[in-house]
Amino acid sequence: MVRVLKLELRGITKRFGTLLANDHIDVVVEPGQIHCLLGENGAGKSTLMNVLYGLYEPSEGDILVDGRPVSFRGPGDAMEAGIGMVHQHFMLVPVFTVAENVALGAEPTKAAGFLNLDETRRRIKEISDQYGFDVDPDALVEDLPVGVQQRVEIIKALVRNAKVLILDEPTAVLTPQETDELLDIMRQLKSGGTSIVFISHKLREVKAVSDTITVIRRGKVVGTADPAASTTELASMMVGRAVSLTLDKAPAQPKEKTFEVRNLTVIAPNGQHVVDGLSFDIARGEILAVAGVQGNGQTELTEAILGLQDRVHGSILLDGQELLGRSVKEVLNAGVGFVPEDRSVDGLIGTFSIAENLILDRYDQAPFAKGISMSPARVLENAKSRIEEFDVRTPSGALAAGTLSGGNQQKVVMARELSRPLRLFIASQPTRGVDVGSIEFLHKRIVAERDQGTPVMIISTELDEVMELADRIAVLYKGKLVGVVQAGTSRDVLGLMMAGIPPEEHVQAGKAADTTSTSTSDAEGGDHV
Amino acid sequence: MSEKHPPQHAGGEPAGRAQQPTPAAEETAALVSVDTAGGAMEPSAVPATAQSGQLPGGPDTLLRKIFTGSGMVSVLAVLLALIIGGLLIASTDKQVATTATYLFARPTDFLAAVWNAATRSYIALFQGSVFNPRGNGVAAQFAPFMETLTIATPLITAGLGVALAFRAGLFNIGAQGQIIVAGILAAWVGFALDLPMGLHLLLVLVAGIIGGAFWGGLVGVLKARTGAHEVILTIMFNYIALYFLRYLLNTPAFQRPGESNPISPILDPTAVYPQIFGSQYRLHLGFLLAIAATVLVWWLLNRSTVGFEFRAVGANPKAAQTAGINVSRSTILVMALAGGLAGMSGVAQVAGTEKVLTDGVAATYGFDAITVALLGRSTPWGTFAAGLLFGAFRAGAVQMQIQTGTPIDIVLVVQSLIVLFIAAPPLVRAIFGLNPRRRKPARPAKSREAATTGGAA
Numbered sequence: 001m002v003r004v005l006k007l008e009l010r011g012i013t014k015r016f017g018t019l020l021a022n023d024h025i026d027v028v029v030e031p032g033q034i035h036c037l038l039g040e041n042g043a044g045k046s047t048l049m050n051v052l053y054g055l056y057e058p059s060e061g062d063i064l065v066d067g068r069p070v071s072f073r074g075p076g077d078a079m080e081a082g083i084g085m086v087h088q089h090f091m092l093v094p095v096f097t098v099a100e101n102v103a104l105g106a107e108p109t110k111a112a113g114f115l116n117l118d119e120t121r122r123r124i125k126e127i128s129d130q131y132g133f134d135v136d137p138d139a140l141v142e143d144l145p146v147g148v149q150q151r152v153e154i155i156k157a158l159v160r161n162a163k164v165l166i167l168d169e170p171t172a173v174l175t176p177q178e179t180d181e182l183l184d185i186m187r188q189l190k191s192g193g194t195s196i197v198f199i200s201h202k203l204r205e206v207k208a209v210s211d212t213i214t215v216i217r218r219g220k221v222v223g224t225a226d227p228a229a230s231t232t233e234l235a236s237m238m239v240g241r242a243v244s245l246t247l248d249k250a251p252a253q254p255k256e257k258t259f260e261v262r263n264l265t266v267i268a269p270n271g272q273h274v275v276d277g278l279s280f281d282i283a284r285g286e287i288l289a290v291a292g293v294q295g296n297g298q299t300e301l302t303e304a305i306l307g308l309q310d311r312v313h314g315s316i317l318l319d320g321q322e323l324l325g326r327s328v329k330e331v332l333n334a335g336v337g338f339v340p341e342d343r344s345v346d347g348l349i350g351t352f353s354i355a356e357n358l359i360l361d362r363y364d365q366a367p368f369a370k371g372i373s374m375s376p377a378r379v380l381e382n383a384k385s386r387i388e389e390f391d392v393r394t395p396s397g398a399l400a401a402g403t404l405s406g407g408n409q410q411k412v413v414m415a416r417e418l419s420r421p422l423r424l425f426i427a428s429q430p431t432r433g434v435d436v437g438s439i440e441f442l443h444k445r446i447v448a449e450r451d452q453g454t455p456v457m458i459i460s461t462e463l464d465e466v467m468e469l470a471d472r473i474a475v476l477y478k479g480k481l482v483g484v485v486q487a488g489t490s491r492d493v494l495g496l497m498m499a500g501i502p503p504e505e506h507v508q509a510g511k512a513a514d515t516t517s518t519s520t521s522d523a524e525g526g527d528h529v
Numbered sequence: 530m531s532e533k534h535p536p537q538h539a540g541g542e543p544a545g546r547a548q549q550p551t552p553a554a555e556e557t558a559a560l561v562s563v564d565t566a567g568g569a570m571e572p573s574a575v576p577a578t579a580q581s582g583q584l585p586g587g588p589d590t591l592l593r594k595i596f597t598g599s600g601m602v603s604v605l606a607v608l609l610a611l612i613i614g615g616l617l618i619a620s621t622d623k624q625v626a627t628t629a630t631y632l633f634a635r636p637t638d639f640l641a642a643v644w645n646a647a648t649r650s651y652i653a654l655f656q657g658s659v660f661n662p663r664g665n666g667v668a669a670q671f672a673p674f675m676e677t678l679t680i681a682t683p684l685i686t687a688g689l690g691v692a693l694a695f696r697a698g699l700f701n702i703g704a705q706g707q708i709i710v711a712g713i714l715a716a717w718v719g720f721a722l723d724l725p726m727g728l729h730l731l732l733v734l735v736a737g738i739i740g741g742a743f744w745g746g747l748v749g750v751l752k753a754r755t756g757a758h759e760v761i762l763t764i765m766f767n768y769i770a771l772y773f774l775r776y777l778l779n780t781p782a783f784q785r786p787g788e789s790n791p792i793s794p795i796l797d798p799t800a801v802y803p804q805i806f807g808s809q810y811r812l813h814l815g816f817l818l819a820i821a822a823t824v825l826v827w828w829l830l831n832r833s834t835v836g837f838e839f840r841a842v843g844a845n846p847k848a849a850q851t852a853g854i855n856v857s858r859s860t861i862l863v864m865a866l867a868g869g870l871a872g873m874s875g876v877a878q879v880a881g882t883e884k885v886l887t888d889g890v891a892a893t894y895g896f897d898a899i900t901v902a903l904l905g906r907s908t909p910w911g912t913f914a915a916g917l918l919f920g921a922f923r924a925g926a927v928q929m930q931i932q933t934g935t936p937i938d939i940v941l942v943v944q945s946l947i948v949l950f951i952a953a954p955p956l957v958r959a960i961f962g963l964n965p966r967r968r969k970p971a972r973p974a975k976s977r978e979a980a981t982t983g984g985a986a
Contacts, residue, residue, distance in 0.1 A: 308850065329853035338851070346851040349844045360841070361852035364834040372833045
């Protein structure tokens with residue numbers, strides 16, 4: 001009953017005007033395989049998949065299903081041929097139940113056009129049981145965590161008998177635990193006979209699940225790789241030059257402590273203390289990383305420092321001056337550089353030009369403005385040098401920032417904040433959704449800022465990033481500080497701290513179960529030796 | 530309903546040409562697609578719709594798209610509205626009705642009649658608004674154009690007010706009320722005070738602008754302080770202004786002595802706008818001020834820090850706030866400026882064309898201003914051009930009715946159709962075959978066999 005399907009892309013070329021997004025790409029997805037398309041943001045992976053899914057028409061080349069050339073004129077055709085796609089941003093109706101969402105587009109009906117969702121429910125249960133999805137067909141989608149919503153998307157494809165599943169950057173929106181669960185699901189789907197095209201630029205995941213890896217760079221296939229290849233090797237293929245994945249960072253030379261937070265409490269509109277009595281400080285020339293699972297007060301902490309929160313108690317001192325109670329503009333002018341956690345929401349204005357975004361918080365200062373009169377020439381001039389300095393890949397600074405890839409957008413935000421003398425630098429999720437090549441670059445810039453003697457605060461939910469950048473690590477849990485530990489603290493200890501267990505308790509617990517603790521931290525802590 | 534067919538037919542053919550998207554559309558598609566891979570930005574996951582040219586990122590509401598969409602759609606919307614308007618004119622024409630009775634015997638007669646009816650009316654419209662070849666001497670020949678400019682004056686400034694507010698993310702439909710309040714103050718200064726030439730007019734102008742700015746600014750304050758929605762506020766403020774004016778016109782301070790009608794005294798000669806080309810035309814200084822206002826708004830939006838703030842707040846208030854821009858202050862300021870611009874329309878009415886204050890001082894200029902800003906895509910010069918067009922419609926409609934008996938209302942129909950088409954850009958693009966989307970998802974079974982060769986391009 002299980003129909004396997006061999007998918008072949010032969011010489012696929014896609015041009016947009018003069019831009020060559022895909023250049024004669026050949027990919028063969030063997031039945032029952034997890035085939036990874038690895039490439040940086042903007043390499044043309046998604047374009048290729050949109051061609052495959054019938055959203056774009058290829059300029060040249062053929063798609064072959066089981067050796068037979070086909071032409072898809074829309075997602076409907078692709079689905080009928082057994083190809084399903086899970087987009088990075090889910091296509092679900094939040095106020096519908098899981099069953100309703102799954103049925104949407106192919107609603108089974110009873111006589112007189114009445115909906116028949118029982119059949120859909122049964123299919124969802126069936127698939128859910130088969131692969132251990134644990135999805136309730138009657139739950140409202142808006143109540144489900146992101147990871148489960150993604151499973152609903154997968155179910156949607158499976159209900160329509162997808163034999164090839166395209167997953168477009170599926171892990172970008174997931175927490176580390178959810179990512180692991182997804183990888184398990186992918187393996188199970190594979191053993192059930194479904195082939196998977198896995199689009200990603202995260203090397204660890206790619207290595208963990210792939211059978212075959214095709215590396216795409218600038219619209220071309222640069223080669224296939226073995227999942228057993230080293231991460232450095234894969235990264236170099238993807239970026240096209242040697243990349244160092246471990247950050248070269250001199251030990252911190254902390255000077256005087258110029259940034260102090262005392263008893264900081266932020267009260268949410270619902271009365272909850274989202275930041276609860278925080279006290280910490282950062283020295284000049286030091287990076288303090290704030291770790292924690294998302295939603296434990298990190299956002300409110302940074303917003304409180306910047307002056308975006310209303311109900312804040314305590315004290316925030318920069319160079320001995322109180323920042324609390326000042327306007328955002330005053331805080332910025334006091335020398336605080338701020339990279340917000342979600343660039344598309346509060347870091348950039350998508351419809352503004354790159355040049356305008358590069359001066360978004362300095363538009364009214366010299367040399368860009370004299371009185372209220374702005375100088376577009378100066379703004380463009382500034383853009384030119386920033387774009388060069390931060391290697392933003394764009395033909396012109398006059399283009400809208402929304403046209404840039406995620407990594408380049410982040411470079412724009414970073415370039416803006418790092419291009420003035422700072423007294424404090426705060427970066428929230430500095431490399432979220434950014435490709436490997438850019439991560440390396442951005443991390444180097446952050447360390448460079450530290451070495452200039454600026455106190456740096458990094459907020460990240462990615463433990464890898466925290467461990468790589470931090471000189472000291474502060475862990476937040478439910479708005480409270482669990483503890484501040486030195487860099488080099490093991491992943492285990494940090495993981496437990498992120499669950500709210502203070503380091504001292506862990507040390508005690510660790511003594512009790514000495515053997516297990518050392519064996520795990522050995523595996524993790526290898527690179528610290 | 531034979532007149533229904535031509536637009537459908539006309540639409541059918543070019544739609545086939547949608548296969549070749551314009552280079553500009555292709556480029557946008559390219560940019561969007563490149564970004565698709567970018568991932569972390571707004572959804573590019575639905576490229577089929579994303580291809581319609583909007584950039585990812587930023588809160589792109591439907592309203593915003595309508596107001597700031599491409600200028601091409603504006604031009605096509607006007608064209609389309611004129612075509613349909615022409616068919617409506619034809620449908621009421623006697624000659625057309627007569628020829629329709631023997632349509633199948635001699636269809637050419639019918640088509641000729643339709644063409645004649647429409648063109649006759651539009652020629653009359655043109656002659657009434659731009660150039661009348663039958664005029665006595667050059668001066669009279671250009672009189673219609675002067676009239677167009679006169680009527681366009683309040684449309685332009687009020688339109689600028691709506692456009693400016695919209696660029697800052699506010700839907701100001703209170704131009705009507707702002708014109709009225711400006712008119713009240715300007716008129717009072719004009720007839721009640723006795724001042725020397727020049728100074729008097731200046732004071733009239735200042736009073737009007739302050740009146741409009743106050744009325745608009747008040748909305749801004751309420752919005753910024755309490756979060757009340759500006760649409761509700763401006764609608765209500767329109768009513769308050771109108772009924773307040775009606776009340777005033779029955780008080781001794783405003784009612785013309787010895788008059789029982791609600792009408793104010795005539796403004797002093799020192800308080801009215803001088804006529805630019807002499808007394809033969811109604812065109813007054815207000816038109817030059819409207820040009821100046823357009824230049825000023827352009828400069829403000831594109832070359833000043835204030836405009837930068839407005840645009841930032843309009844495009845992404847959250848990012849603007851994070852960058853240190855005071856959103857509340859921008860809201861208040863932009864509403865005050867918008868009110869001030871609408872106030873100039875009030876002054877143009879009382880000190881330019883009417884020279885008295887009645888409860889019809891704002892006519893429908895405040896509401897037409899929304900259409901003008903819409904048609905002008907909220908850009909200063911676009912609004913200026915749209916104001917001229919609507920001025921021409923208004924000026925020409927009278928001549929059209931006199932010459933051909935076509936009712937003035939047909940112009941309102943055309944105006945409404947323009948709004949309708951602008952509000953539905955995909956419809957316009959589809960009719961003219963400009964859609965970047967290559968094809969609609971056709972019935973799968975059939976199409977698969979047909980196109981195994983892949984793309985034609």
